[in-house]
Amino acid sequence: MTQATEQYPLDTSEQRLTIREPHPRHDTQGDMTADERLRKAMANFAKDINRTTATYMEACVHCGQCAEACHYYVRTEDPRYTPIWKLEIFKQAYKRENSPFGLFYRALGLKRKVSVEQLGEWQELLYDSCTMCGRCSLMCPMGIDIATLIGQARHGMFEAGLIPDELHAVAQRAREEGSPLGATASVFEDRAEWMADEHDTEVYIDEDEADILVTMSSIEIMKYPNxxxxxxxxxxxxxxxxxxRTEGYEATNFGMMAGNVEWQKHATMKLIDSAIKCGAKLVLLPECGHAYGALRWQGAAMYGKPLPFKVQHVSEFLADVISSGRLKVKKVDQTVTFHDPCQVSRRxxxxxxxxxxxxxxxxxxxEMVPTGDFNWCCGGGGGVVTIHRADRLRYKVFELKMEQVEATGADTVxxxxxxxxxxxxDAKEHFHWDKTMESLLELVADNLAEEN
Amino acid sequence: MDLLEFARGPALQVASLIFAAGLVWRLIHIFLIPKKTDISEARFGGEKMGGLRTIFSRFVHHQPFRRRTRNGTLLAYTTHIGLAIIVFGSAPHILFIESFSGLSWTPLPNVVIHVAGALTLAALLTSLGRRLSHPVLKMLSNFDDYFTWLVTTLPVVTGLLAVAHVGARYEMLLAIHILSFNVFLIWFPFGKLMHSFIAIGSRYTTGVTFTRRGARV
Incomplete structure (x- = not known):
């Protein structure tokens, strides 16, 4: 249960720009002693250790090159934002408790026990300053998938009640209401009907049988319903x-980003159960990066066996139907640049x-430079956009994106x-920037050829 | 038994034993930890090939990362290639390798070894300076980093001194050189020198995962 204090009240509904002076702090949830928090964090971290994690933990040579791939370090030159440093206390815990020479480390006092104060200090590094974009994983000379390790470290932090309050509140709301932004099933139905009228098209809800189960992100339902x-x-x-399907229409997974495996599974299973119920052969995921990772790459692990249907991001689906000639589109006379969502492209x-x-x-x-798999992250992924105190840092790293976009000379992103x-x-408003990001899906829908 | 005999004899045997036992223990310990199997539907096949490819591809940074990592990469390459030339190219080292493996090959000219030795030492000293002064490296560094640097640098320095006959009698310099190598061997399985084995595993694993997704490795 999130506990906001009067000193730092929770604010999840105001416009992002109202937060002028984020308070430096780390948040705690639940009534636990420091020892309990520590024990839970370490126990959950240990639960995640498998051969891959252990190999990664053992492989780092402290070359520091991952810093050069991270937008937070590149923009601030603050060494604490070095990706592998964000895992330092978990590396320390692994070496002391689980590594081949853990016994010696403990006996000779070579690795100190991680403290709850350290966990609190690391909250900012694991949440505010990491979008799990995986640029570091692509550059690490030792091949360490740092982004995956950050996700695992978050599991321990969540269980210890040591995550940012806003992210906790959003994830909790998603668990309780089915949407992090209040897009409940009835709200969704209302908005779907509205969009059916607006676009003069049929919207199918709760059909008993269908080949494709379509899903949306709450951000789309509430902010970009088109x-x-x-x-x-x-x-x-x-x-x-x-x-x-009203029992499984929302594809975002804030449980995953917050670090709660049970909430992650709950959100994933709603989609899986819905797809099975209507006999879908394909689950179509919306324009949402982490929703793709949550179901396409982690869905089967949550289900415990291979998924009985295909999973596609809407951009993959569009590419397939256009390439096969099934969908015809009109030509659009426009100069654009493209921002690659990290979880769909690089990851x-x-x-x-x-x-x-x-x-x-x-x-x-x-194309931006760099582009494709090497493109810079928008800075809002991994739940960062929900964390108010991280706004200043997020805007700082967004300057990289602005420079990239401006250099292309394109009108539209x-x-x-x-x-x-x-x-x-959000950053456009903050910087009074003249560039707007548009949806590729909506551009396709607006330019369907007559012969379809 | 004089110092040289000790260094070549029991000291080397004990060091080799600790090296082998530590190496096996560390690798087996990792290998015995259960593996998590990925059951997501692969985009394409060829994960194992992707894993193998990644073992080699991560020797060189992708182009967009090269400018910002140039200094570190240059130092790492100079050190590693320099050490390889010294270890596998110099006549005394080839004789030593032949003594326990039976394998032998033509040594490189002395001048190549001397230049490689000097460059390697220069790269090692620069690496230390960088580690002590670069904010990121300074923050990341721990005992392992500095001790590993020391046990790697000592054989290079003592080897160069022995070749140049500087500072003491040749036998004494050679004994110190071999002893410093023994320390290197003893430390190898405990510290980050093990990356020479473990990085193969981590690169392979990441290569398999990313290839499964159709992502760039």
Whole structure:
């Protein structure tokens, strides 16, 4: 249970720009003694140790090169933002408690026991200043997947009640209401009906049988609802048998980002159960980065066996139907640049898909430098955008994106992640920037050819 | 038994034993930890090949990372290649390797070994200076980093002194050189020198995971 104090009240509904002076602090949840927090953090961390984790923990040579891949370090030059340093206390715990020479470390006092004060101090490093974008994992000379380790470290932090309050509150709301932003099933149905009228198309909800189960992100439902209409228009143009299901329509997974495996599983199982119930052959994931990772790559582990259906990000689906000639689109005379959502491209392997779609639309694509798998993160992933005290740092690293976009000379930024879109558009307001991020999905829906 | 006989005899035997036992223990300990199997549907096949490819591809940074990592990479390459030239190219070392393995090959000219030795030492000293002054490296560094540097540098320094016959009698310098190598062997399995084995595993694992997803390795 999140416990906000009067000194630092929770604020999850105000516009992001109202937060002028974020308070330096680390948050705690639940009534636990320091020893209990420590024990829970370490026990959960130990539970996650497998051969891969151990290999990663043993492989680091402290070369520090991962710092050069991290937007937080590159922009601030604060050494604490070195990706592998964000895991330092967990490395220390591993070496002392679980490593091959742990006995010697303990007996000779070579590795100190991690303290709860250290865990508190590390909260900022594990949450505020890491989007788990995986740029460090792509550059580590030892091949350590640092982003995955950060995710595992968050499990221990969550169980110890040591995560940022806002992220906890958002994840808790998602667990209790089915959406982190209040997009409950009835709200969703209302908005879906509205979008059906708005786009003059059919929206199918709770069909008993369907080939495709379509899902949305809460950010889309509440902030960018045109995504609902756009998806419906495209699927209807293709003649697909599809449906939303009110027991599993929301694809974001804040349990995963907060570090609560039970909440992660709960959110994932809602989608899996819904898909099985309507006999879907495909679960279509929305323009959301982490939703893709949560179901496409971690879904089967949550289910305990291979998923009985295919999972595709909407950009992959669009690339497939356009490449096969099933969906025809009109040419669009526009100069654009593209922001790669980390979890879909670098971490997900779907980097070429949006480019296939953009080529079909005839867009004049001006790639960022670096682009594709090496593109810089928007700074809002991994739950960071929910953490108010991290705003100043988030804006600081967003300057990298602004420089990248400006250098392309493109008028419009396209992407396939509503969380990136939210981060961009929030930063746009903050900086009074003239660039807006648009959705590739919506652009396709707006430019369907007559012959479809 | 004089110091040289001790260094070549029992000291080397004990060091080799600790090296082998420590190496096996550390690797077996990691290997015995249960593996988590990925049951997500692979985008493409070829995960094992992707893993093998990654073992080699991570020797060189992807192009967008090269400019910012240039200094560290240059120092790492100079040290590693320099050490390889010294260890596998110099005549006395080849004789030593032949003595326990039976394998032998043509040594490199002395001048190459001397230049490699000097460059390696220069790279090691620069690496230490960098570790002590670069904010990131300074913060990350612990006993392992500095002690590993010491046990790596000592054989290079004593080897160069022995070759140059500087500071003491040749037999004494050679004995100190071999003893410093023994210390290197003893420390090897306990510290980060083990990356020469463990990095193969971590690169392979990451390569398999990323290839499964169709992501860049």
């Amino acid at each position: 995504a609902i209409g756009a998806t419906a228009k495209i699927l209807n143009a293709l003649g697909e048998k599809w449906t939303f 997900g392997g779907a980097t070429p898909a949006p480019r296939v779609v953009m080529e079909a639309l005839g867009l004049d694509l001006k 396209l992407s396939t992640c509503s969380n990136c879109r939210q981060s961009y558009n």
